[in-house]
Amino acid sequence: MGMGFVSTMLVCDYISGATGSFSTAFGAHTGIGTMPITLYGTEEQKQKYVPKLATGEWFGAYCLTEPGAGSDANSGKTKAVLSDDGKYYSITGQKMWISNAGFCNLFIVFARIEDDKNITGFIVENDPKNGITLGDEEKKLGIHSSSTRQVFFNETKVPVENMLSTRGNGFKIAMNALNVGRIKLAAACLEAQRRVVNEATKYANERIQFKTPIISFGAIKAKIADMATNTYVDESACYRAAKNIEDRIAIREADGNSHQEAELKGVEEYAIECSILKVAVSEHVQHTTDEGIRIFGGMGFSADTPMESAWRDARIARIYEGTNEINRMLSVGMLIKKAMKGHVDLLGSATAVGEELMGIPSFETPDYSELFAEEKDLLKRLKKVFLMVAGSAVQKFDPELEEHQQLLMSASDILIQVYLAESALLRTEKNAKRFGEEAQATQIAMSETLFI
Numbered sequence: 388m389g390m391g392f393v394s395t396m397l398v399c400d401y402i403s404g405a406t407g408s409f410s411t412a413f414g415a416h417t418g419i420g421t422m423p424i425t426l427y428g429t430e431e432q433k434q435k436y437v438p439k440l441a442t443g444e445w446f447g448a449y450c451l452t453e454p455g456a457g458s459d460a461n462s463g464k465t466k467a468v469l470s471d472d473g474k475y476y477s478i479t480g481q482k483m484w485i486s487n488a489g490f491c492n493l494f495i496v497f498a499r500i501e502d503d504k505n506i507t508g509f510i511v512e513n514d515p516k517n518g519i520t521l522g523d524e525e526k527k528l529g530i531h532s533s534s535t536r537q538v539f540f541n542e543t544k545v546p547v548e549n550m551l552s553t554r555g556n557g558f559k560i561a562m563n564a565l566n567v568g569r570i571k572l573a574a575a576c577l578e579a580q581r582r583v584v585n586e587a588t589k590y591a592n593e594r595i596q597f598k599t600p601i602i603s604f605g606a607i608k609a610k611i612a613d614m615a616t617n618t619y620v621d622e623s624a625c626y627r628a629a630k631n632i633e634d635r636i637a638i639r640e641a642d643g644n645s646h647q648e649a650e651l652k653g654v655e656e657y658a659i660e661c662s663i664l665k666v667a668v669s670e671h672v673q674h675t676t677d678e679g680i681r682i683f684g685g686m687g688f689s690a691d692t693p694m695e696s697a698w699r700d701a702r703i704a705r706i707y708e709g710t711n712e713i714n715r716m717l718s719v720g721m722l723i724k725k726a727m728k729g730h731v732d733l734l735g736s737a738t739a740v741g742e743e744l745m746g747i748p749s750f751e752t753p754d755y756s757e758l759f760a761e762e763k764d765l766l767k768r769l770k771k772v773f774l775m776v777a778g779s780a781v782q783k784f785d786p787e788l789e790e791h792q793q794l795l796m797s798a799s800d801i802l803i804q805v806y807l808a809e810s811a812l813l814r815t816e817k818n819a820k821r822f823g824e825e826a827q828a829t830q831i832a833m834s835e836t837l838f839i
C-alpha cells in the first residue's frame with residue numbers, strides 16, 4: 388500500500404493485540420517472510436511473489452534456524468549445490484522452529500554454497516513434490532495456535548533466478564530482515580500490554596476484598612501505575628525510532644536512493660534502536676503480564692482468564708528475532724563499533740565526563756521549577772553513567788571487550804533506560820506544549836514516575 392514506516396508500525400501494533408499466535412503468524416508473514424524480497428529482491432522476484440504475499444493469497448515463512456545454528460545463525464549446515472547445467476540450486480538441510488511452516492506457500496531459505504564463509508538467501512516455493520517435508524507441530528509453552536515446525540529440504544530444486552541478492556550475502560539479508568523484525572516485534576508487544584493493563588484495571592475495579600474494590604489498595608495501584616507507565620514509555624520509544632527511520636528513508640530517497648535502498652539503509656542506521664526496543668518491550672510485556680496475574684490472584688492462574696495465555700504468549704518475544712542476551716550485547720557492541728569508526732564521539736564524551744568527575748562539583752541549588760527540569764537533569768546523569776561505564780570498558784578491555792559479556796549486558800541495561808526515559812520525556816514535553824499540561828497530567832505523571 389506504499390505506507391510510511393510509522394504507519395506499518397501502527398498496523399503491526401494494533402493488529403497484533405489479538406493473540407501472540409496471530410501476532411507471530413502476521414510478523415513471520417509480512418516481516419521476515421516477505422521483507423527479504425521487498426528489500427533485496429530483483430524487480431522480477433518482486434513482481435512474481437510480492438503481490439500474492441501482500442494480498443494474503445500466499446503466506447511466507449523464514450528458514451534461518453537449524454538444530455545446530457540458533458544464535459550463531461551463520462553457522463548453518465544447509466547446503467545449496469549448483470546443477471551441472473547451471474540452471475538451479477539443489478538445497479538439502481534441516482531447518483527448525485519455522486513459524487508458519489504448516490501453511491505457508493513460500494520459504495525464505497538460507498543455505499551455504501560450497502565452503503563459502505557466509506550463507507546465501509533463496510526464495511523457495513513450498514512444494515512437497517520438490518523434496519520438502521515438515522516435522523510435526525512443536526508442543527510449545529505458548530502461542531499454541533501459531534504453526535511452528537521443522538522443515539526438511541532434500542535436494543529441493545530452486546531456479547538460479549530465485550537467489551536473493553548475491554552469493555554469500557545471505558547473512559546480511561538475514562540480519563537486516565531481523566532489524567525490521569525486531570522493531571516490529573516491539574510494536575507487536577505494545578497492544579498486548581495495553582490489553583493486559585485494561586483487563587487488569589477492569590478486574591481490580593470489580594474484585595471486592597475486605598469490602599473494598601482491590602483497586603483502592605496502594606499495592607494494586609502501584610502495579611497498575613507501573614504497567615501503564617511501561618506501556619506509555621515503550622510506545623514513546625517505538626514511535627520515536629519509527630519516525631526517525633521514516634525520516635531517514637525520506638532523506639535518502641531525496642538524495643537519489645531507490646525506495647528499496649533507502650528503506651534498507653534507513654533501518655540499518657537504526658539497528659541499535661531496533662535491538663534496544665526488542666529487548667525493552669519484550670521484557671516489559673512479560674513483566675506486565677506477570678503483574679496482571681498477580682492482580683487477578685488465583686484467577687490469574689486459571690486458563691479461563693486472559694492473563695494465563697497472555698503470560699505464556701509473552702515469553703517467546705524474549706527468544707525469537709535474536710535472544711535478548713544477543714540483542715543486549717549487539718546494542719552496546721554496535722554503538723562501540725560506531726565510536727571506533729569515528730561515527731559517534733563516545734570516547735571524547737566519556738573522557739569529558741571523567742574530567743568533570745575529577746573537577747570541583749557545583750554547589751549551586753538547581754532550579755527544578757520548569758516541567759521535567761529535574762528529570763532532564765537525572766537523564767543527563769544517567770547518560771554520564773553510561774559514558775563512564777562504556778568508555779572505561781573500552782579503555783580497559785578493548786580489543787577483548789566482546790569477551791566481557793557481563794559488562795556489556797549491564798551497559799546495555801543502562802543504554803536501554805536512557806533511550807526509554809528520553810523518549811518518554813520528549814513525547815510528553817512536546818504534547819504538553821501542544822495540548823497544555825493539564826490535558827497531559829497523566830502522561831506527565833507517568834514520565835515522572837519513570838524516574839522514581
Ligand SMILES: Cc1cc2nc3c(=O)[nH]c(=O)nc-3n(C[C@H](O)[C@H](O)[C@H](O)COP(=O)(O)OP(=O)(O)OC[C@H]3O[C@@H](n4cnc5c(N)ncnc54)[C@H](O)[C@@H]3O)c2cc1C
Nearest residue numbers: 449450451452457458484485486706707708709710712713
Ligand atoms: C516459537 C518459535 C518460533 C520461531 N520462529 C522462527 C522462524 O520463523 N524462523 C527462524 O529461522 N527461527 C525461528 N525461531 C528460532 C529462534 O530465532 C531461535 O530459537 C533463537 O534465535 C535462539 O536460538 P536457539 O534456540 O538455538 O538458542 P541458542 O542459540 O542455543 O541459545 C541458548 C542460550 O544461549 C545464549 N547464547 C547463545 N549464544 C550466545 C553468545 N554468543 N553469548 C552469550 N549467550 C549466548 C542465548 O541467549 C540463549 O540464552 C523460532 C523459535 C521459537 C521458539
